[in-house]
Amino acid sequence: MRTTLITLKRTMTAALNAVLIVAVGLLVLDVVWGVFTRYIMGEQAKWTEELARFLLVWVALLGSAVAFGTKAHLGVDFFIHKLHPDMHKVMGVAAHLITLFFAGAIFLYGGSRFVIDALNMEQMTPALGWKMGYVYLALPIAGVFMVLYTLENLAETLAARPHDANAPEEVA
Amino acid sequence: MGMVALVLVTVFLLLLVMHVPIAVSIALASFFAIVAAGMDPTLVLAGRMANGINSFALLAIPFFILSGHLMGRGGMARRLIDFAGALVGFLPGGLAYVNTLTCMLFGSISGSAAAAVSSVGGFMIPEMNRKGYSREFNVSVTTTAATTGLLIPPSNVMIVYSVAAGSVSIAAMFMAGVLPGILTGLFIMLVCGGFAFQKKYRREPRASLREILVSFKRAFLSLFLIVIVIGGILGGIFTATEAAAIAVVYALLLSVGLYREIPLKELPALLSRTGVTTAVVMLLIGASSGMSWIMTMANIPQTVSAALLGLSDNPVVILLTINLLLLFVGTFMDMTPAILIFTPIFLPVVTALGMHPVHFGIVLIANLCIGLCTPPVGTCLFIGCGVGQTTIARVTRTILPFFAAMIVALMVITYLPIVSLWLPVKTHQLKQAEVEKAAFMQTKATTTEEQ
Amino acid sequence: MNKSASLFTGGFLLGALLASVMFSFVLRGKLSGGGAQGRTQTVLKLAHCLSTEHPVHQAMEYMKTHLEEISDGRMTVDIYPGSVLGSETQCIEMLQNGSLAMTKTSAAAMENFIPAMAVFGLPYIFRDADHYWKVLNGDIGRALLRKGETRFLYGLCYYDAGSRNFYSRGSPIRTPEDLEGLKIRVMNSETAIDMVKALGGAPTPIAWGELYSALAQGTVDGAENNPPSFISNRHYEVCKHFSLNGHTRIPDILMMSTRARDKLTPQQREWVQQAADASSEFQRALWKKETVAALKKAREEGVNIYTVDTAVFAARVQPMLRQVENPEVRELLDRIPEVH
Numbered sequence: 026m027r028t029t030l031i032t033l034k035r036t037m038t039a040a041l042n043a044v045l046i047v048a049v050g051l052l053v054l055d056v057v058w059g060v061f062t063r064y065i066m067g068e069q070a071k072w073t074e075e076l077a078r079f080l081l082v083w084v085a086l087l088g089s090a091v092a093f094g095t096k097a098h099l100g101v102d103f104f105i106h107k108l109h110p111d112m113h114k115v116m117g118v119a120a121h122l123i124t125l126f127f128a129g130a131i132f133l134y135g136g137s138r139f140v141i142d143a144l145n146m147e148q149m150t151p152a153l154g155w156k157m158g159y160v161y162l163a164l165p166i167a168g169v170f171m172v173l174y175t176l177e178n179l180a181e182t183l184a185a186r187p188h189d190a191n192a193p194e195e196v197a
Numbered sequence: 198m199g200m201v202a203l204v205l206v207t208v209f210l211l212l213l214v215m216h217v218p219i220a221v222s223i224a225l226a227s228f229f230a231i232v233a234a235g236m237d238p239t240l241v242l243a244g245r246m247a248n249g250i251n252s253f254a255l256l257a258i259p260f261f262i263l264s265g266h267l268m269g270r271g272g273m274a275r276r277l278i279d280f281a282g283a284l285v286g287f288l289p290g291g292l293a294y295v296n297t298l299t300c301m302l303f304g305s306i307s308g309s310a311a312a313a314v315s316s317v318g319g320f321m322i323p324e325m326n327r328k329g330y331s332r333e334f335n336v337s338v339t340t341t342a343a344t345t346g347l348l349i350p351p352s353n354v355m356i357v358y359s360v361a362a363g364s365v366s367i368a369a370m371f372m373a374g375v376l377p378g379i380l381t382g383l384f385i386m387l388v389c390g391g392f393a394f395q396k397k398y399r400r401e402p403r404a405s406l407r408e409i410l411v412s413f414k415r416a417f418l419s420l421f422l423i424v425i426v427i428g429g430i431l432g433g434i435f436t437a438t439e440a441a442a443i444a445v446v447y448a449l450l451l452s453v454g455l456y457r458e459i460p461l462k463e464l465p466a467l468l469s470r471t472g473v474t475t476a477v478v479m480l481l482i483g484a485s486s487g488m489s490w491i492m493t494m495a496n497i498p499q500t501v502s503a504a505l506l507g508l509s510d511n512p513v514v515i516l517l518t519i520n521l522l523l524l525f526v527g528t529f530m531d532m533t534p535a536i537l538i539f540t541p542i543f544l545p546v547v548t549a550l551g552m553h554p555v556h557f558g559i560v561l562i563a564n565l566c567i568g569l570c571t572p573p574v575g576t577c578l579f580i581g582c583g584v585g586q587t588t589i590a591r592v593t594r595t596i597l598p599f600f601a602a603m604i605v606a607l608m609v610i611t612y613l614p615i616v617s618l619w620l621p622v623k624t625h626q627l628k629q630a631e632v633e634k635a636a637f638m639q640t641k642a643t644t645t646e647e648q
Numbered sequence: 649m650n651k652s653a654s655l656f657t658g659g660f661l662l663g664a665l666l667a668s669v670m671f672s673f674v675l676r677g678k679l680s681g682g683g684a685q686g687r688t689q690t691v692l693k694l695a696h697c698l699s700t701e702h703p704v705h706q707a708m709e710y711m712k713t714h715l716e717e718i719s720d721g722r723m724t725v726d727i728y729p730g731s732v733l734g735s736e737t738q739c740i741e742m743l744q745n746g747s748l749a750m751t752k753t754s755a756a757a758m759e760n761f762i763p764a765m766a767v768f769g770l771p772y773i774f775r776d777a778d779h780y781w782k783v784l785n786g787d788i789g790r791a792l793l794r795k796g797e798t799r800f801l802y803g804l805c806y807y808d809a810g811s812r813n814f815y816s817r818g819s820p821i822r823t824p825e826d827l828e829g830l831k832i833r834v835m836n837s838e839t840a841i842d843m844v845k846a847l848g849g850a851p852t853p854i855a856w857g858e859l860y861s862a863l864a865q866g867t868v869d870g871a872e873n874n875p876p877s878f879i880s881n882r883h884y885e886v887c888k889h890f891s892l893n894g895h896t897r898i899p900d901i902l903m904m905s906t907r908a909r910d911k912l913t914p915q916q917r918e919w920v921q922q923a924a925d926a927s928s929e930f931q932r933a934l935w936k937k938e939t940v941a942a943l944k945k946a947r948e949e950g951v952n953i954y955t956v957d958t959a960v961f962a963a964r965v966q967p968m969l970r971q972v973e974n975p976e977v978r979e980l981l982d983r984i985p986e987v988h
């Protein structure tokens with residue numbers, strides 16, 4: 026069970042990382058291309074600004090999911106560390122459940138509704154002429170990964186012995 | 198309306214104390230506040246999460262993060278240290294000035310204080326330890342000096358502020374930060390001088406003019422990045438976001454191509470790290486944009502604003518109150534979330550006092566810079582202590598005089614608007630008339646988004 | 649902290665959280681059960697992206713007062729100016745999902761939601777201001793306002809946004825030839841870009857917020873907008889040539905969410921429409937005054953204002969108009985000249 030989970034997490038993280046690497050690289054190329062077309066070709070390509078914004082949305086949302094996996098999101102652990110170690114585990118589980126609700130309600134459920142709305146309304150992007158719903162698709166997809174990572178974190182906390190549960194996390 | 202605010206604040210503080218990630222705390226506090234206001238939280242927040250970050254201005258953030266990584270790993274920090282050493286190393290306690298100056302230069306180029314602490318501190322702190330400076334002193338200097346890089350352009354947090362404040366020009370913010378950043382750096386150097394005098398710290402051999410020139414030549418290409426970024430923005434050649442992308446390309450050419458200190462195969466890892474670091478900031482921005490939405494709907498900024506303005510009709514008192522509140526906030530909250538949460542609340546108050554939004558942005562950032570170095574939550578202090586292999590408890594006493602210097606600088610910046618606003622006017626980033634109109638206690642400025 | 653104190657603290661935190669969450673649902677129940685103070689007042693939330701000094705904002709304040717009057721205090725509008733609730737596009741999305749009742753949008757921004765609106769972005773399709781308002785207040789204009797209903801957008805009325813004109817730093821733009829090689833800032837829309845290209849200029853779509861600096865530094869040689877905006881954004885400080893060539897007239901639209909509208913009684917809907925119509929009248933008069941004042945101010949600031957032969961400009965864009973592909977826009981292009 027545990028090894029399957031670890032393999033799953035590794036594969037997921039590798040896939041998301043690959044997407045991030047490509048997207049961040051594209052971001053740089055895209056903006057530089059915008060400057061290049063403006064000065065060298067005399068007229069700025071009109072899609073670069075829009076594409077850059079959409080890439081940023083995808084990097085941000087998928088990257089956020091990865092950050093849940095690596096526990097990189099900023100938090101305040103000052104108060105919780107004043108508690109007795111036994112209580113750490115309880116509070117750790119609570120924090121993970123709360124995060125699960127966040128990912129499920131806002132990203133999975135809200136995000137899906139938002140995508141469906143945008144697709145139904147046939148909202149288009151001004152420069153590229155794409156359906157805006159596809160851009161927003163990053164929301165539910167990130168939601169799926171957030172839920173998976175948080176479930177994994179939850180399992181980890183539950184399995185840990187009380188005194189190392191909710192071990193201090195790196196503040197990025 | 199008051200009830201919605203009550204739900205928002207209570208849920209936020211409870212989640213924060215429970216060590217729920219700040220972004221999640223902000224989003225869920227907004228979630229239940231929207232529930233209380235009788236609206237549909239899932240749709241609103243999903244929309245804000247995506248659209249709060251759907252902004253070209255925010256794109257500069259991943260670029261400055263990436264160029265910071267490239268410069269830290271790629272030998273540019275090292276060249277800046279050599280140059281600063283040749284300039285000011287001969288003074289008593291010379292390495293402390295070298296450290297401060299390098300932090301200002303490096304933080305200036307990379308746009309990130311955390312990057313400055315880890316890159317500059319990673320080299321300077323061990324070096325200073327070796328030469329007999331006290332460990333606590335070294336960590337204190339590096340930690341506080343690194344924050345000046347957030348005031349000296351370019352700076353990621355200024356971009357965050359510009360977006361949070363509505364249509365405040367990023368180029369104007371960049372220009373406005375130059376003098377306050379240098380001022381803060383000078384005050385920090387004064388404290389260093391005090392320590393050096395009291396503890397009789399050593400000086401480095403005086404560099405000959407030739408050595409200065411040689412080190413300058415070696416650092417020239419790294420320093421030239423400032424010229425490209427700032428000159429490019431001011432000269433109207435490119436926007437702040439484009440300048441940041443150009444900075445990435447430039448740093449890449451230097452560190453991978455010319456200096457060959459980063460092997461090509463390390464690039465994917467740097468890109469992915471950039472992606473995740475960016476995402477951490479962006480999730481905060483998305484969540485905060487949801488929070489500011491419900492705060493606006495529930496008229497919370499107006500309520501706070503009315504309360505603050507009701508305190509006194511003296512702008513000096515109100516600004517002092519705001520500064521004290523922010524100093525308190527800064528002790529336990531990181532800079533980005535603090536900017537995102539408090540800009541919509543305080544901006545209407547200070548513009549009602551006639552303060553220019555650009556000036557307020559600088560005050561806000563200068564204030565929260567102090568928070569980056571204070572326990573319990575202080576990113577720079579954490580990194581500094583990590584690099585310097587000491588504990589927060591041991592640094593606390595030594596760092597106090599440095600806080601004092603930063604607070605004095607903050608007061609100067611707050612009460613002398615000209616320190617912030619002179620340069621943006623001179624460089625045509627702000628209109629003279631607009632600044633005069635906001636010459637402290639007059640009518641309010643407005644934000645518009647006409648086409 | 650010892651074990652029992654920890655247990656107590658942890659329990660307290662979780663309990664308080666649960667209580668706050670339940671409290672939020674209690675508040676919600678109270679709200680949907682009607683207001684507490686006996687008589688209920690229907691509040692419509694309106695957000696827009698303009699400053700409070702803008703004539704459109706003032707017209708909205710007028711609408712609010714008017715609505716309160718005719719409904720005898722049973723309806724009112726809460727106005728959120730200055731993009732505080734989001735950009736123009738985001739406000740439209742909020743209308744569609746029902747989290748906002750009304751917004752002001754430019755017909756240009758509506759293009760991405762209602763493709764037929766693209767017609768307003770096309771140059772020289774109206775003979776003059778009179779023809780323009782006849783079209784807007786006639787069948788064509790009214791039909792366009794209804795076009796968004798299937799997408800939860802209900803147009804209440806038009807506001808005047810004047811006609812857009814070229815202005816420049818170095819040399820005046822009196823003929824299309826003068827545009828040759830000039831970098832002109834345009835909105836980032838395909839139509840605007842194509843139009844400047846057709847007229848011979850080099851379109852440069854940079855952000856509105858960056859425009860003042862861009863003009864001051866010479867990144868662009870000129871821009872295009874209506875006179876009040878030319879003044880309120882202080883572009884007269886750097887651009888001393890303003891041509892009255894009036895290439896486009898793109899109206900602003902007061903848009904309402906059909907989801908919010910469906911919740912109103914027929915009587916309430918009529919009040920809203922009446923108040924909107926009154927505000928439209930009010931705004932048009934105000935806009936006219938602002939435009940005259942803006943041109944006067946421009947002259948005082950040493951700006952040269954040129955009356956140009958618009959027919960020469962109009963002739964240049966004819967091929968562009970003929971190339972329009974969208975059948976709905978094509979049809980409108982055929983019908984608009986017929987309006988007299």
Ligand code: NA
Nearest residue numbers: 304305346351
């Ligand atoms: Na900087």
Ligand code: NA
Nearest residue numbers: 528568571574
């Ligand atoms: Na702090």
